[in-house]
Amino acid sequence: MRLVLNCLILLLITSNATADTLNIDIYGPGQSRVNLFVADPLSKESGVSLGSIPANAPQELQQRIHANCAFLPFFTMLSGKDIVGGPNPGGYLGQNIDFNKFQLSRTDIVITAGWLPRPGGVGEVELRAYEVYTGRLIVGKGYGVASPQQIYEVAARFCADLMEALTGHGDFFRSNIAFVKKEGKRKQVYMSTAQGLNIQKITNLDGICVSPSWSHDGQQLVFVFLDDKAHNLCVWNRQTRELQKRRLPGNTLVSPAFTRSGTVAISLDMRGNPDIYELRSDYSVGRVLEENWGIDIGPDFDHSGQKMVFVSDRLGNPHVFLKNLGTGEVSRVSLSGKYNTGPSISPDGTQVVFAQLVQGHHKIFSVDLTTGQERQLTFGPGSDEDPTWSPDGYFVAFASNRSGPYQIYLTTKHGDEPILIPTGPGEATSPAWGKL
């Protein structure tokens, strides 16, 4: 991990959650919402103006934290106009904050920032999140910011800690998403943070890249590359940034995915029909994971490596199936509709999301594997496709043309209102969630 930040001081570490403190159950049925206010930054020393800190960094950081928190559906973001008596908190430390006016404004959490300039760098900042009704410090962290480019990383780290303190999981701010972008007649693989920051172009190939998928450790990305003559398997190493391109037996390579043990599973038609195989570490074809007279594609594995979901048209239409790799037992997951594709299984192996064709458009559905209960997660215009679980099993990213060209959106296992992940101009599809 290329760590460029100097963590200066660990202030008061997140308090342990107790019965009387604020915490949010993001997995339970009745997800609560809390009102959050990100206060304007303040100077730590009265004689030092924030204007002496370059690149407008203090304001940039608060805006980034605000934008990050707006991705979390359990936060209602307040603006300065919502605060009775004005938005100035009175200080960046608990003892100086006027919590009463925030209580009157129904604020649940307030985030403060105290800055000092730093010779040879941007500055030093202390970020704190307080629970308004008790005045309790939820998270307090200090960071040294060497360059303006580190602002988004400071914001991501603080928000990860805040989310973890409130929900027990902060991976949303530590993870990234790979996706495919259309560039003329070509399609290339890109990656960014889950908030659409730090966008990087991974490939520059003369053809079409499809179906990216991360390894479970987030260090390798596998996808299929189509040129004018053939399908190729590509594996990109994040550490070395090397791209390996290979031909495999058969004509058609569909939907590669890493298994829990780090090998690649992929659908190949080498016996005249797409079946799912596991490749060996040298990418030669190994054991059959699923075969049938019909189309078998789209493998995805849970964290234990025992559960594999896939798509098969063995019943006449494409449906989602689950295979227990320990027992070999196969069961049908999607029970309604006639066209269910693109499954993704939650890391804990309890939920499956997929796209169902409803009146000519795809919508995201989820199935609880324990109860078998199926529910529609997305509604509205256009098609929602290619759902992928976040590593914490809370968010679901998907591609949608609900607002025109295909873009990447974010919802949750509860079906919260989709939020756009900004990925720049051009169509973006096939999101694949990995770790940072």
Added chain:
Amino acid sequence: MQKLSVFGLIVLALCLTMAGGCSKKVASTPGTDTISGGGSSSGELSAEELERQRLAELQRQAIAKIGADKIYFAFDSNELSQESRAILTEKADLLKSTPGLNLLIEGHCCDIGTNEYNMALGERRARAAYEFLVLMGVDSSKLAIISYGEERPAVEGSTEAARSQNRRDEFKASAN
């Protein structure tokens, strides 16, 4: 040289209109195999060269004809219609009667359905044509298939008219 080309083309056209009998005739009358190129000593074509040109022209025409007609499918189907079978039968005849041709069959889908499933469906569509051609006696070693799923639409758009044009097999023949 230009004169020679024009003359050569006239001879080729004559040969082609004689529907295949020409090659035997050329071979059996070696005295007529060489053609004077208007006094140029380098403008003489051997029987072998004439045959090569004749074959190249045959291949060119067959490649154009094989590539001209696509076949179309219903949504989520790889079933060959009667019309598709008739088109494929013509292609099979051309492939069998024209030596030295290879054929790449491309399977395509419309934008309904998801990319990965369409990649598999495109493979099935290409394979349906492949299997039909093999049944019609085409040497399978001359055939290859590739699926582009919904990645290379023939017609942009999401109307049913556009989609029906995109659920197709395309045929890219080439000379060895």
